[in-house]
Amino acid sequence: MSVDHSHHIENPNSTTPPPQVELIGSVPTPPMPESSEAMTIHVTLPPGSAGSPRHRHTGPAFGYVVEGEMIFELEGEPERVVRAGETFWEPGGDVIHYQDGNNLADAQSRFVVTMFGDPDQPMLIPVSAEELEERKSRRAPRP
Template identity: 35%
Template sequence: MHQSPIIKTATTLIAAVAAGILGGQIVCAQQQQPIKRMDLLKTPLSDLDGKEMQVWVADIPPGAATGPHFHPTPRFVYVLEGSLVLELDGKPPRTYSAGQAYVELPGERHNLRNASATESAKGLGFQYVGKDQPLQINAP
């Protein structure tokens, strides 16, 4: 059966719109994968009254990001796998790869993201905080 050029164009347009919507949903689903944190240690620090050390491993899915936030105390991170991009307000982004470490200082607003859109990244984090104090505070 022969289709008119208008029907072919409409069919192509509908297919393209459907592919765009489906592709957009797939991208959104990938970006919404949560960062998983596995707590390894939480222990009181006798030298720092009321403070405790927390140690964890974070698994950062491809393309995932923390969103803007800051920490009440220093956070130290050692990259175990992949690469992480630290985006500090007012400074150029810095990329840290497996085997490198960095610090996020108290009150510095920043975003952390996986540098790869296809591979997971992992970081080992260390931070001391007051008992029941949040490790991070989301920022606008």
């Protein structure tokens, strides 16, 4: 069953055209920490930046690439390129976020991400080399 997600409501008193709203991403609501904080951040990746070290989040994250291209990889999924105008998401929790680097060597890339997480924990929780080794069988084959 599909629901119309358009956000246009007729306004008979308006003298200007209505807003143009386009749904660009939608996912089922993943589990959230019981006590959650929502934060939205804007990230600029310099040309060729490897991005953040391997990490996890305490809750889900939903993002949109504003400019450029990002290499994105979560545990158990093959790496992929997310381009400007496209969305990405991750469930958070126990899933390792392997990559969020700039796919462009000659231009910056930018994305906006809203994260829901435990307010008493850091936004990014680094993953140790030992844990990466223990969980290497969960990583998708590399290109």
